[in-house]
Amino acid sequence: MQSKTIGIIVNGVTGRMGYRQHLLRSLLAIREAGGLPLADGERLIPELVLVGRNEAKLADIAGRHGLTDWTTDLTAALARPDVQIYFDAQLTSARQPALAAAIAAGKHIYTEKPVAESLTGAVELARAADAAGIRHGVVADKLFLPGLRKLKRLLDGGFFGRVLSVRGEFGYWVFEGDWQPAQRPSWNYRAADGGGIVSDMFPHWHYLLEHLFGPVRTVTAHTATHLPRRWDEQGEPYDATAEDAAYGIFELAGGVVAQINSSWAVRVHRDELVEFQVDGVEGSAVAGLHHCHVQHRAATPKPVWNPDLPGGEDFRSQWQPVPDNDQFDNGFRAQWEQFLSDVVADRPHQFDLWAGARGVQLAELGLQSARDGRRLPLPELA
Numbered sequence: 001m002q003s004k005t006i007g008i009i010v011n012g013v014t015g016r017m018g019y020r021q022h023l024l025r026s027l028l029a030i031r032e033a034g035g036l037p038l039a040d041g042e043r044l045i046p047e048l049v050l051v052g053r054n055e056a057k058l059a060d061i062a063g064r065h066g067l068t069d070w071t072t073d074l075t076a077a078l079a080r081p082d083v084q085i086y087f088d089a090q091l092t093s094a095r096q097p098a099l100a101a102a103i104a105a106g107k108h109i110y111t112e113k114p115v116a117e118s119l120t121g122a123v124e125l126a127r128a129a130d131a132a133g134i135r136h137g138v139v140a141d142k143l144f145l146p147g148l149r150k151l152k153r154l155l156d157g158g159f160f161g162r163v164l165s166v167r168g169e170f171g172y173w174v175f176e177g178d179w180q181p182a183q184r185p186s187w188n189y190r191a192a193d194g195g196g197i198v199s200d201m202f203p204h205w206h207y208l209l210e211h212l213f214g215p216v217r218t219v220t221a222h223t224a225t226h227l228p229r230r231w232d233e234q235g236e237p238y239d240a241t242a243e244d245a246a247y248g249i250f251e252l253a254g255g256v257v258a259q260i261n262s263s264w265a266v267r268v269h270r271d272e273l274v275e276f277q278v279d280g281v282e283g284s285a286v287a288g289l290h291h292c293h294v295q296h297r298a299a300t301p302k303p304v305w306n307p308d309l310p311g312g313e314d315f316r317s318q319w320q321p322v323p324d325n326d327q328f329d330n331g332f333r334a335q336w337e338q339f340l341s342d343v344v345a346d347r348p349h350q351f352d353l354w355a356g357a358r359g360v361q362l363a364e365l366g367l368q369s370a371r372d373g374r375r376l377p378l379p380e381l382a
């Protein structure tokens with residue numbers, strides 16, 4: 001079988017997401033599978049140029065995975081004619097200038113979210129990308145997770161009838177870092193470094209709500225910094241200046257009400273780290289990362305509120321698992337494959353920089369709503 005190559009800069013490859021999800025589970029996995037099968041029968045082999053700030057770390061990662069092409073000079077990498085795509089998984093505050101430079105160099109863009117720290121910056125990027133005629137994509141990984149793909153299947157199959165509401169619960173306890181190391185980087189908790197759970201999670205909630213249930217029309221949010229003091233990677237204490245919890249209500253076009261709690265200061269008493277309950281007239285579903293359970297109206301029990309009776313009804317057993325009926329690959333890899341196919345076919349990617357900008361808009365207005373104590377409309381982006 002014939003193959004062709006595509007050069008991809010992977011910037012931020014030493015980070016959690018850049019290394020594990022994008023390099024290991026996506027790009028290297030595609031290479032190890034002999035490349036991505038294309039519509040014309042050829043296979044596409046990603047040729048990777050690792051970019052970062054630390055030579056020793058890059059050399060180590062490259063060495064461990066049989067890669068030889070790495071550099072700390074992004075400008076030089078962007079000047080290479082054998083590179084077609086720039087991918088960014090740097091920390092959020094470093095993203096916008098790097099994406100702007102890559103667009104100016106004529107590279108196609110694929111990037112982690114949020115695409116920029118401000119809506120103005122995100123819109124500038126989307127406009128510049130369109131003007132440059134390049135292809136652009138933003139990670140929308142949650143939609144590629146098995147649980148949410150099953151939920152989408154239920155929606156497409158009309159299972160719910162009219163959808164009434166969506167309730168999402170996301171979060172887990174992120175250790176403060178004193179007596180046990182924190183399991184997230186410390187910049188996440190510093191506003192000046194682009195941290196905060198709103199800019200981290202609202203972009204996810206935006207593409208998820210928009211794609212599954214309809215455009216988001218208003219946001220009402222309350223935020224909190226529940227843990228004001230944390231300890232960094234060196235064990236030094238610091239003030240947490242960014243919010244670590246956000247309680248949001250989102251009204252969608254068509255009348256669906258979504259309510260999503262996001263918190264790094266909550267202990268998990270759920271089946272998965274994120275779960276969404278969708279209630280519709282005909283039935284309800286609870287979807288997480290992997291699983292999805294349903295209850296149809298015909299099988300809905302009739303609980304009666306009576307505090308004098310002891311509990312004991314096993315409500316969870318009254319739900320039915322939705323079968324896989326499919327093989328689900330890693331979600332990040334699945335979207336990489338779609339993006340690469342789109343670039344080769346020269347067609348737009350569904351989750352583009354405009355979708356990314358709408359996610360940043362929701363985060364920005366969510367923070368403003370929390371500051372002002374007001375419900376805010378989301379104007380359509382031109």
Ligand SMILES: NC(=O)c1ccc[n+]([C@@H]2O[C@H](COP(=O)([O-])OP(=O)(O)OC[C@H]3O[C@@H](n4cnc5c(N)ncnc54)[C@H](O)[C@@H]3O)[C@@H](O)[C@H]2O)c1
Pocket residue numbers: 011012013014015016017018052053089090091092094112113114139141185200
């Ligand atoms: N899609 C998802 O589910 C998901 C999950 C977590 C994080 N993210 C996003 O991925 C991005 C990276 O997050 P992460 O958790 O991997 O972070 P991380 O701290 O583990 O990695 C950050 C990367 O940026 C690089 N970097 C560049 N300039 C830097 C600077 N000045 N200071 C510190 N690091 C710098 C680091 O070397 C490292 O490679 C963020 O934008 C975040 O919002 C996405």
